[in-house]
Amino acid sequence: MTSQVLDRLKDEIEHIKREPYLWNVVQAPNLVTPKLSITNYITLSVRLCEASDIVLPHPNLIMEFAINANYGAHPPVVKCPGEWSHPMVHSKSRVVILNLLQRNEKGWCKSYSILTVLHAFRMTLRSKSTPWENRSPLLHRLEDKYRVISKEPTVAHCESAVACEMGTRSVMEDTYCFTDMFTNTAGNGDSLLGLHPALYCIADGHAGITCARFLVDNIQNTLSNELAKDKSVREALFATCLGLDARFEEAYAPYDDTSGSTLIALFYDGLDKMYCINVGDSRALLLRGDRVVQISRDHRCSDVEEKAYITDSGGFIQNDRTFGQLTVTRAFGDTDIKRAFGNSLAAFPEISEWTLTPELDEIFILACDGLYSVMDNHAIARFVNAGLVQKKSLTTIAKELTIHCVGHCGGEDNTTVILIQLRPDVALSPTKPATPPLPQRTTEDENVALVDTLLNSLELESSLSEEPSMASQKVAHKLVAPHKSTKVPINKAESKKVLENDNDLMEYLMDDTNFNENIPPL
Numbered sequence: 001m002t003s004q005v006l007d008r009l010k011d012e013i014e015h016i017k018r019e020p021y022l023w024n025v026v027q028a029p030n031l032v033t034p035k036l037s038i039t040n041y042i043t044l045s046v047r048l049c050e051a052s053d054i055v056l057p058h059p060n061l062i063m064e065f066a067i068n069a070n071y072g073a074h075p076p077v078v079k080c081p082g083e084w085s086h087p088m089v090h091s092k093s094r095v096v097i098l099n100l101l102q103r104n105e106k107g108w109c110k111s112y113s114i115l116t117v118l119h120a121f122r123m124t125l126r127s128k129s130t131p132w133e134n135r136s137p138l139l140h141r142l143e144d145k146y147r148v149i150s151k152e153p154t155v156a157h158c159e160s161a162v163a164c165e166m167g168t169r170s171v172m173e174d175t176y177c178f179t180d181m182f183t184n185t186a187g188n189g190d191s192l193l194g195l196h197p198a199l200y201c202i203a204d205g206h207a208g209i210t211c212a213r214f215l216v217d218n219i220q221n222t223l224s225n226e227l228a229k230d231k232s233v234r235e236a237l238f239a240t241c242l243g244l245d246a247r248f249e250e251a252y253a254p255y256d257d258t259s260g261s262t263l264i265a266l267f268y269d270g271l272d273k274m275y276c277i278n279v280g281d282s283r284a285l286l287l288r289g290d291r292v293v294q295i296s297r298d299h300r301c302s303d304v305e306e307k308a309y310i311t312d313s314g315g316f317i318q319n320d321r322t323f324g325q326l327t328v329t330r331a332f333g334d335t336d337i338k339r340a341f342g343n344s345l346a347a348f349p350e351i352s353e354w355t356l357t358p359e360l361d362e363i364f365i366l367a368c369d370g371l372y373s374v375m376d377n378h379a380i381a382r383f384v385n386a387g388l389v390q391k392k393s394l395t396t397i398a399k400e401l402t403i404h405c406v407g408h409c410g411g412e413d414n415t416t417v418i419l420i421q422l423r424p425d426v427a428l429s430p431t432k433p434a435t436p437p438l439p440q441r442t443t444e445d446e447n448v449a450l451v452d453t454l455l456n457s458l459e460l461e462s463s464l465s466e467e468p469s470m471a472s473q474k475v476a477h478k479l480v481a482p483h484k485s486t487k488v489p490i491n492k493a494e495s496k497k498v499l500e501n502d503n504d505l506m507e508y509l510m511d512d513t514n515f516n517e518n519i520p521p522l
Helices: 002-017 114-123 137-145 210-227 233-255 304-312 335-344 377-389 394-408 443-462 468-480 492-498 502-510
Strands: 023-027 042-048 062-067 077-079 156-165 174-179 198-206 260-268 273-279 283-288 291-294 350-355 362-367 415-424
Touching: 002 023, 002 042, 002 114, 042 114, 062 114, 114 304, 137 350, 156 174, 156 198, 156 394, 174 210, 174 415, 198 210, 198 362, 198 415, 210 233, 210 260, 233 260, 233 273, 233 335, 233 350, 260 283, 260 362, 260 415, 273 283, 283 377, 291 377, 362 377, 377 394, 394 415
Parallel strands: none
Antiparallel strands: 023 042, 042 062, 062 077, 156 415, 174 198, 198 260, 260 273, 273 350, 283 291, 283 362, 362 415
C-alpha cells in the first residue's frame, strides 16, 4: 500500500512541476526512503505564483500538504502558514477549508489529487465582480501565445459549411445554427461590432433534444438583447448563456423535461476577434498555417481543473461522474439534477478571445464529442488541410470528415461539424494612400522657362558693362515680359551674339518663324 502511495506522489509532484507559471515546489519530500506510515506524515510545500487572473492575499503564499500512508483514500491535511486572512483559511490553525478536503460522502474522492486542491484554492482567489473574465490559466497562456497585433483593421466576412452523421444512435440529438451575417435584432449595441459579424454553435443534447433545440432557436435573439444593454461582447456572451439556461428551466420545468445539452459556439465580432464560448465537452480548433490550437477546454470529470471547479461550486465527483451521473461538469438543462444538487451544475461558460491575422489564414472547426472521441486534434487538422490543398469546398470537406469519422474510425455517437473560414473584403480593405502624381509640365511652364533663360543670359552679359541701375531696369522687364509658346530651345551662345538688347528680344519672340521646326533658329 505504501509503495502505491509513493508512486502516486511522484507522479503528482511531476505534474505540479510542469506548470511553473502557476506554482513552484518549495520543499519536496524524500520519496526514495521515506518514513511513511499512518501516524508519520511527510510534507510538500508549494508556492502560488502571481498572475493577472487572481489576487494573492500575500505575495509569498505557500500551501503545505501533510501526507500519510492513507493518502488517496483520505485527503491530505493542507495549511497556509502566515498571518494574512482568507475565507477558506482558518485564522488560528491555518487549515485550508475546502469542500473536497472533507472526509464525508460528498467530500474527498479517490480521483482527486494535490493538483486538484491547488486548482480549487486558486479559484477562490479569482475576482467575483467579473465572472465572464474567468477561464483556465491554460487558455490565458494560449491567448497570449497566439495573439496577433495588426497595424490595420481587419475587414472580412465568414464563409461556413456544416455536416452531420447520426452514427449508430437511433435518435439525432445534435442540432446547430450558423449565421454568416449575424443580425442584431435589438437594434442597439452595433458600435461594438464590425460590418459582418457572425455566429456559429453546436448543441449536443442528452436525455432528449428539447434543450438543444431551445438553445439554437433562441441564442441569436438573446445575444442581440444583451448587446443592446451596452455590455462588452464577452459580458454579453456570458449573460446569454446564463439567461438561456434560466429561461429553459422556467419554460420546461412544468413539463418535467429532464433533457440537457452542451454548447460550443464561435462569435466573430466583424473586426479582428473571434470569441469561443464553451459549456460542456464539445470542442473548437483553430488551424493557423500548419499549426492546430485547441481554443476550448473539455468540461469533463477527467479534467483536474473541472474537478476543482465542480467541488468549489458545491458539487462532487462520484465514480468518475458529476454527482455520479454525468460525464460533463457544465451543462444547460438537466433540471432534475439541478433541483437535487443545487446550482453546482450550471451553464457557466468559459469564454476565450482570439485575435485574427491580417492575412486571415485561419480555419475554425466546431464539433461535438462524437468526432473527438475517435479522432485527435492533429488527425482532424491533417484531414481538413488535405482537403484545402486539393481545392475542395468547405461543404465537401465537412461532409467527408463526418463520413470518415463514422465510417472509417468507428464513431458511434452523433457527429456534427462546422467549418468556418474568414475571407477578406477586398473592396473595403484599407489601403495605403497612393503617392500623389507629379504635376505635369504645361506649355506655359515651358514658355516661362525659355524666357527666364533668355533674360538671364542678357543680364549676365549686361552686368559686366552697364551700370547697376540699368541691370535693375532689365530685371523689371523680366517680370512683365510676354510669353509665347515654343518647343525649340535657344542656344545661350547665339543669344549673346544676336540679341543685344530688350528690343531685339521682343522682336525675336514676336516673330512666329523663329518657332517653326523646319526653320533653323537665328
